[in-house]
Amino acid sequence: MNPIRVVQYGLGPIGQAACKLALTRKNLQVVGAVDIDPAKQGKDLGELLGLGRKTGVVVSGDAAAVFAATRPDVAIHCTSSFLPNITDQLVQILGAGVDVVSSSEELLLPDLQHADLAKRVAQAAENGGATAVGTGVNPGFVMDFVPIVASAVCFDVRSVRCVRVVDAGTRRLPLQKKVGAGLTVAQFEAELATGRFGHIGIRESVAMIGRALALDLDGISHTVEPVLAREERKTRFLTVAKGQVAGIRNIGLGKRRGETVVELDLSMYVGAPDPRDEVHLAGEPSLKLVFEGGVPGDQATAAILVNTIPQVVAAPPGLKTILDIAPPRLLR
Numbered sequence: 047m048n049p050i051r052v053v054q055y056g057l058g059p060i061g062q063a064a065c066k067l068a069l070t071r072k073n074l075q076v077v078g079a080v081d082i083d084p085a086k087q088g089k090d091l092g093e094l095l096g097l098g099r100k101t102g103v104v105v106s107g108d109a110a111a112v113f114a115a116t117r118p119d120v121a122i123h124c125t126s127s128f129l130p131n132i133t134d135q136l137v138q139i140l141g142a143g144v145d146v147v148s149s150s151e152e153l154l155l156p157d158l159q160h161a162d163l164a165k166r167v168a169q170a171a172e173n174g175g176a177t178a179v180g181t182g183v184n185p186g187f188v189m190d191f192v193p194i195v196a197s198a199v200c201f202d203v204r205s206v207r208c209v210r211v212v213d214a215g216t217r218r219l220p221l222q223k224k225v226g227a228g229l230t231v232a233q234f235e236a237e238l239a240t241g242r243f244g245h246i247g248i249r250e251s252v253a254m255i256g257r258a259l260a261l262d263l264d265g266i267s268h269t270v271e272p273v274l275a276r277e278e279r280k281t282r283f284l285t286v287a288k289g290q291v292a293g294i295r296n297i298g299l300g301k302r303r304g305e306t307v308v309e310l311d312l313s314m315y316v317g318a319p320d321p322r323d324e325v326h327l328a329g330e331p332s333l334k335l336v337f338e339g340g341v342p343g344d345q346a347t348a349a350i351l352v353n354t355i356p357q358v359v360a361a362p363p364g365l366k367t368i369l370d371i372a373p374p375r376l377l378r
Contacts, residue, residue, distance in 0.1 A: 050359055053078040053118040057086055057094065057105065059218045060149055061124035063348035066095045068122065073377055077116040079105045113142040120355050123148035127246040129160045133167060136178060140170040145358050146178040147351050151247030153180025155367060158253050168365035177358050179366045183346045184210060185247035188323045189310050191368055194258045196325060196333055203259050203329035205307045210323050211340060214293045215316040218344055219283040225293040226272060227316050228284045234272045234291045244270045245312055248298035252308050256300045258369055261308065265301040270294055273315040281316060292316040350374060
């Protein structure tokens with residue numbers, strides 16, 4: 047069987063990690079790379095990724111030219127969390143007949159907040175005979191896919207509660223900035239007011255659980271609050287002074303007739319103790335799953351993007367969710 051031909055679209059930290067992994071897989075062939083950053087354009091992937099060798103794949107700023115020259119099967123798409131920012135990109139990729147596996151959090155359940163844009167992307171997928179899906183670790187795995195799959199051994203599930211604790215000090219700089227590490231409270235609140243700050247995708251995770259388990263949610267809410275440093279904390283990238291923002295606590299709730307039936311509790315801050323992921327299903331039987339140490343978000347996001355490629359390529363055309371395709375698994 048011929049390897050799946052892959053274009054890497056977006057070469058930030060997650061895109062680079064996914065591309066580096068894809069280059070090691072026998073079932074994949076990286077044939078192109080796209081990024082808007084002029085400093086990356088013209089570089090061989092081997093140089094950009096620090097491989098110590100040339101790959102023959104040069105980063106381009108012209109996606110259309112890359113698609114025409116390389117005729118890829120799929121694009122690993124890693125550019126923005128927000129569907130309004132990436133709709134034109136997705137339409138172009140899908141219109142070229144190229145499948146998409148994207149790290150965009152809002153693409154996990156795109157019709158939840160952007161129904162019109164989701165229809166546009168879905169139409170592009172149908173017209174191009176291509177498939178698109180959004181996935182990742184959170185959202186995409188620990189606080190949605192895992193509890194949904196765990197329900198397979200239950201007679202009934204009355205409620206779902208997930209707890210995720212992440213030491214942001216171990217993560218990449220963009221994530222540390224995204225959770226506000228090093229900001230004052232006033233700066234944090236100003237950033238939060240933009241609606242483009244903090245963890246993205248918790249609403250999508252709540253809604254996906256509700257739909258998948260037929261919990262009949264009639265309300266979804268989420269709150270974000272700063273976690274303040276009790277002492278100075280240093281990471282590889284920045285210093286958080288005592289009293290400054292170390293990160294966030296984000297809680298998503300799904301309610302049915304006033305009762306909370308889905309609760310997602312995410313703490314992500316520099317120095318967070320006891321990192322872990324917990325999944326609690328209250329039902330018959332009740333279940334508790336614990337990932338000690340927590341699922342490592344950056345590595346795991348790159349892995350799930352790459353490991354989802356064969357399932358997306360095999361799926362029928364259209365805009366899909368992770369529940370519409372076969373579950374990903376490690377394929378070397």
